Amino acid sequence: MIMKTIVLMISLILCNLSFGQKAPKKYETAVIKTSSQCGDCKKRIEDGLNYTKGIKFAELNLEENTVSVKYQVSKITLEGVKKALNAIGYDADELKAPEEAVKKLPACCQPGGMEK
Amino acid sequence: MKSTLFILFCLFCINNHFAQVKGIVFGYSESGREPLKLAKIKLLNKGTGTTSNEEGRFELLLPKKLPDTLVISATGFITDSLIVTESDRFISLEIRLYSNKLLPDLVISYKKASHSISRLKTLHVEELTSGELRKAACCNLSESFETNASVDVNITDAVSGAKKIQMMGLDGVYTQIQMENIPYLRGLESAFGLNSLPGTWIESIQITKGTGNVVNGFESMAGLINLELKKPTEMEKLYLNGYLSAFGRTELNVNAGQLISKKWSTGTFAHASGMFGDMDNNNDGFRDVPKGNNLAIFNRWAFQGKKMEAQMGINGYWDQKFGGQNGYNPNINDGKYGVNIDSKHIDAFAKTGFFLKKESNSIGVVYHAKYQEIDAKFGNRFFNGSESRALINAIYDGIISNYDHKIKIGASALYTNINQYTGTLKALRTEYIPGIFSEYTYTGMRLTTVGGFRLDYHNLYGFQFSPRIHLKYLITQQTDLRLTAGKGWRVPNYMIDNISLLASSKTWIEPQKIVPEVSWNFGGSLVQYFEWWNRKASITLDFYHTFFENQLIVDRDESGTAVVFKNYSGTSFSNSIQTELSFEPFRNFEIRLAYKYLDVKAEFGGKLQQQVMIPKQRGFINLGYITRNKRWEYNTTLSVFGKSRLPGYDTSGLIAYSEVYPMLNAQITYVYKRWDFYIGGENLNNFKQRNAIVSANNPFGPSFDATEIWGPVMGINVYAGFRFAINRKKDKN
Numbered sequence: 117m118i119m120k121t122i123v124l125m126i127s128l129i130l131c132n133l134s135f136g137q138k139a140p141k142k143y144e145t146a147v148i149k150t151s152s153q154c155g156d157c158k159k160r161i162e163d164g165l166n167y168t169k170g171i172k173f174a175e176l177n178l179e180e181n182t183v184s185v186k187y188q189v190s191k192i193t194l195e196g197v198k199k200a201l202n203a204i205g206y207d208a209d210e211l212k213a214p215e216e217a218v219k220k221l222p223a224c225c226q227p228g229g230m231e232k
Numbered sequence: 233m234k235s236t237l238f239i240l241f242c243l244f245c246i247n248n249h250f251a252q253v254k255g256i257v258f259g260y261s262e263s264g265r266e267p268l269k270l271a272k273i274k275l276l277n278k279g280t281g282t283t284s285n286e287e288g289r290f291e292l293l294l295p296k297k298l299p300d301t302l303v304i305s306a307t308g309f310i311t312d313s314l315i316v317t318e319s320d321r322f323i324s325l326e327i328r329l330y331s332n333k334l335l336p337d338l339v340i341s342y343k344k345a346s347h348s349i350s351r352l353k354t355l356h357v358e359e360l361t362s363g364e365l366r367k368a369a370c371c372n373l374s375e376s377f378e379t380n381a382s383v384d385v386n387i388t389d390a391v392s393g394a395k396k397i398q399m400m401g402l403d404g405v406y407t408q409i410q411m412e413n414i415p416y417l418r419g420l421e422s423a424f425g426l427n428s429l430p431g432t433w434i435e436s437i438q439i440t441k442g443t444g445n446v447v448n449g450f451e452s453m454a455g456l457i458n459l460e461l462k463k464p465t466e467m468e469k470l471y472l473n474g475y476l477s478a479f480g481r482t483e484l485n486v487n488a489g490q491l492i493s494k495k496w497s498t499g500t501f502a503h504a505s506g507m508f509g510d511m512d513n514n515n516d517g518f519r520d521v522p523k524g525n526n527l528a529i530f531n532r533w534a535f536q537g538k539k540m541e542a543q544m545g546i547n548g549y550w551d552q553k554f555g556g557q558n559g560y561n562p563n564i565n566d567g568k569y570g571v572n573i574d575s576k577h578i579d580a581f582a583k584t585g586f587f588l589k590k591e592s593n594s595i596g597v598v599y600h601a602k603y604q605e606i607d608a609k610f611g612n613r614f615f616n617g618s619e620s621r622a623l624i625n626a627i628y629d630g631i632i633s634n635y636d637h638k639i640k641i642g643a644s645a646l647y648t649n650i651n652q653y654t655g656t657l658k659a660l661r662t663e664y665i666p667g668i669f670s671e672y673t674y675t676g677m678r679l680t681t682v683g684g685f686r687l688d689y690h691n692l693y694g695f696q697f698s699p700r701i702h703l704k705y706l707i708t709q710q711t712d713l714r715l716t717a718g719k720g721w722r723v724p725n726y727m728i729d730n731i732s733l734l735a736s737s738k739t740w741i742e743p744q745k746i747v748p749e750v751s752w753n754f755g756g757s758l759v760q761y762f763e764w765w766n767r768k769a770s771i772t773l774d775f776y777h778t779f780f781e782n783q784l785i786v787d788r789d790e791s792g793t794a795v796v797f798k799n800y801s802g803t804s805f806s807n808s809i810q811t812e813l814s815f816e817p818f819r820n821f822e823i824r825l826a827y828k829y830l831d832v833k834a835e836f837g838g839k840l841q842q843q844v845m846i847p848k849q850r851g852f853i854n855l856g857y858i859t860r861n862k863r864w865e866y867n868t869t870l871s872v873f874g875k876s877r878l879p880g881y882d883t884s885g886l887i888a889y890s891e892v893y894p895m896l897n898a899q900i901t902y903v904y905k906r907w908d909f910y911i912g913g914e915n916l917n918n919f920k921q922r923n924a925i926v927s928a929n930n931p932f933g934p935s936f937d938a939t940e941i942w943g944p945v946m947g948i949n950v951y952a953g954f955r956f957a958i959n960r961k962k963d964k965n
Contacts, residue, residue, distance in 0.1 A: 154326050166861040167905060173861035186860075 255325030381826035443718030453720035480509020522555025569931030577604030789837025849874035
């Protein structure tokens with residue numbers, strides 16, 4: 117009984133670990149400088165990018181205002197990732213976010229929102 | 233020499249490379265959100281601090297030694313704190329302080345660990361937030377504690393499917409369960425109350441070990457559990473949840489919240505569930521879980537005005553269950569052993585808060601009224617009960633000279649009329665309990681003290697005085713020590729508290745007299761925070777001792793043919809030691825380990841021995857993992873329950889013990905935008921207690937007993953479900 121339990125647990129853990137480690141060559145990781153300011157931005161950016169096709173995961177580092185993105189090369193380009201970030205309302209390296217997208221951001225995420 | 237000095241100087245400079253934290257403080261009050269000027273921001277350990285400027289902004293240099301605790305306070309707002317670590321350097325924080333006139337909601341808008349011990353609280357409070365509650369998707373309050381080691385949930389008998397909690401090895405009746413600070417599950421609800429609160433209504437749960445504060449009543453003897461339900465001001469616009477299990481349980485929950493105007497908001501909660509399957513996994517001829525239907529509805533309102541604030545709600549509940557031998561139908565009299573439980577209640581509550589001229593002072597009044605009925609049948613034994621009760625509790629909240637000294641003074645009045653009948657026995661009682669209380673809180677840099685007392689007058693038993701004290705001392709910036717001592721009491725309802733013992737042929741011998749149960753609890757806890765692999769970790773150790781001055785003992789050892797209820801003022805105590813370690817070996821992968829040792833003794837069958845059905849030891853491991861894109865959540869809990877003593881009346885002195893058994897639960901959740909889909913399993917190791925029902929083939933015979941239960945009667949259960957939520961949009965301001 118206990119053996120069975122242990123085997124089950126280990127298989128569950130392995131299940132967890134193997135996720136996110138599939139065929140590394142198909143993926144690229146990029147670090148993009150962006151214009152995030154607060155926790156709300158973090159949630160918006162991560163939610164937005166994580167539901168973009170081809171993106172494996174996106175994590176925002178608020179200290180450095182950078183997004184780490186792992187994406188599938190066959191489905192999206194780095195350019196595409198940056199455009200997706202622009203569409204959410206944030207700058208991506210050299211690409212600036214369009215004004216209409218910025219307007220949709222909550223107050224604290226607007227440019228200078230944290231200084232208000 | 234000079235160059236060495238220069239190098240040292242440079243190194244010094246590098247080391248002293250100042251890190252700073254920036255942020256903005258917002259105050260949330262009845263008039264909405266605005267930046268707070270002159271809020272105090274203080275580093276607890278370093279002792280340095282600053283105040284926010286006109287726009288609510290602040291900057292503060294962080295010390296070299298991190299983590300430290302940042303405490304943010306402002307006049308008229310509830311003080312909050314958060315831990316700043318190395319990774320918080322250069323970060324911008326948005327801090328929300330809630331007006332102390334708002335009802336005591338959750339206050340930290342910062343991302344919280346889903347299971348955390350609040351560092352600012354003097355009482356040892358464990359908080360289960362919605363993140364933790366997601367981990368065990370099914371179904372009602374009794375399942376909410378599955379991933380928690382402090383509260384044990386036990387099946388009471390093999391036929392009714394009812395579950396009860398225990399804290400410190402003491403029956404759930406010694407734990408006060410309150411709903412938003414209103415004593416809630418008491419009296420007639422002690423038996424089936426946990427099943428009456430759907431899990432989807434609950435926003436968070438706070439668990440306090442030991443006697444709680446005096447403000448909300450006298451009944452917290454072993455612990456205090458507070459439930460916060462979803463608030464109309466913040467809840468989802470629409471929330472749907474559906475659930476289906478292999479056992480044939482189906483469930484549907486619909487919650488909807490609406491902001492009607494700037495001041496008014498409302499929330500409606502509806503729950504319907506049914507158990508349709510005829511499950512007899514252990515082939516003993518009895519249904520493992522009763523069939524039945526259940527409906528619950530709750531409507532609540534909130535009003536936020538300039539001078540006052542109010543919350544009110546009404547709740548109705550209806551539940552019908554029937555179990556027993558396979559094929560039993562309550563409408564057909566074919567001589568089968570059947571169990572019927574019909575339970576219904578309606579209750580209404582209101583809370584009003586008035587702000588006084590002086591910002592720091594307020595008056596809150598809580599009203600609650602409830603009516604309920606339970607009719608139950610176990611074979612040829614019947615129980616009928618009804619209860620009506622009403623409560624008013626008024627609290628004045630103020631400060632003495634400054635916010636370091638807070639005081640609460642109040643008065644309460646409780647009316648209960650509870651009538652219970654079983655067989656030829658009856659217990660009828662009408663109670664009027666007026667009471668007064670006062671609580672003083674001192675908040676210092678390192679020491680926080682809460683001292684309080686309450687004095688209640690019971691129309692049948694006279695005065696009861698209950699003093700309570702709690703201390704918290706920060707030994708170092710990462711070590712919290714808490715101590716508590718206090719008294720609690722309650723008037724027992726031996727029938728409903730032990731209704732599951734009717735599922736047996738043992739006759740009941742009623743107590744000669746019923747007097748209040750009185751207990752004292754002493755204990756303490758030590759929490760140490762540290763870092764492993766640069767991620768937060770903590771270890772908790774606690775010890776509590778409870779002893780009864782007087783207790784209503786359920787003696788199942790004195791006789792082989794009867795359950796003896798008696799009032800007992802001899803030695804009866806519980807010692808509980810618990811230790812818990814939590815850490816994160818990989819990013820997003822959390823491990824929690826807990827171990828608990830319980831020593832619960834009283835005089836049973838004429839000698840001092842371990843309480844029956846309480847495992848002396850329990851171990852627990854919980855693993856949780858969330859993928860980096862936050863789309864998948866995995867959660868596994870393995871509990872191991874040690875031996876517990878079984879009721880025995882062997883004259884040779886032999887004591888029978890239960891087996892050691894494991895219990896494995898696991899769940900996987902997939903998040904897609906507004907949708908969550910989950911699939912999970914309970915008791916995956918398929919453990920079933922053998923001979924859960926003694927003499928199952930002769931249910932009306934003299935030795936039939938379905939109450940000697942210490943483990944699961946059902947095998948593997950697999951379930952699946954979904955959640956769909958439309959969240960309210962954030963204010964654009």
